[in-house]
Amino acid sequence: MPELPEIEVLKGEIKARVVGRQIVTVDVSDPNVINMSPEMFASTLAGKKITGAGRRGKMLLIYLEEGLCLIIHFMLFGRIRLSPEVGEGAQVVLNLDDRRCLFFSQLALGAGVHLHQGEEIDSLPQVTKLGVDALSRELDFEQFTRMISRSKAKIKALLMDQSFISGIGNTYADEILFEAKINPERSGKSLGSEEILAVYRPLKNMLVEAITAGGAGSDDFAHLDGSKGGFIPKVHGLEDKPCLVCGLGIRKTKVGGRGTYYCPQCQNYFRRSG
């Protein structure tokens, strides 16, 4: 499922390949995923030029002429694709002036393509709720330490809490904690300064590396052209596979109701690293 790096990759692709194009017509075959009548949606978008792209947490922004903005949340399986032909299962199709179309599919569980005025975006409830962006310079080590050490919640739950830090989902939370050698069940409060640094470093670095790699290589993410990213998880989704560091089997549990993968040896709960 698309997290911060995947959205960032899509944002770059929109900027490189779609900005400057004009939307000619719009087809909506699933009105559930938009936030107004299909007629209003289509007539508002028709004739508008695509002017930019952005991101808020795990949401993709597509800016248009006249201050309009599409805000897209992909949730679990949502897809966006740029192609000369509309793919199967397209729910919303933007037909562009170069005969290509930008279309969305597999939007479910409240995922959607919502049209707003650009200046409204940062007042939307789903945006105001977001905590500091994981890649923001504002989230420096001091700030991160303050936030983590104040909380009794489990570190994995904290990393995934979008109102706390935005952009990190289940996959990268597991990968960051594996890299940090910190057990996902440890509370924020229980972490010493070195341990917090051990989480902070991969938090910043891994997200950047994943963007550079073109996002996740998993089946649930694809680029605008359908190709996959190159980021391969070391623990997430790899139950019973040998840990790349110690060779012990990777274990799966639940933390905060989410499937959680970790190495019981490298991420021993009682391990103390300092």
Next chain:
DNA sequence: CAATCGTCCTGCGGGC
């Protein structure tokens, strides 16, 4: 078929 995913919401209980 049932588990799963991310988000939102509700209700419970522990701890300050």
Next chain:
DNA sequence: TGCCCGCAGGACGATT
């Protein structure tokens, strides 16, 4: 005692 916070559990919908 009262309040806040963490967290479990359910709803949602489609995919594996």
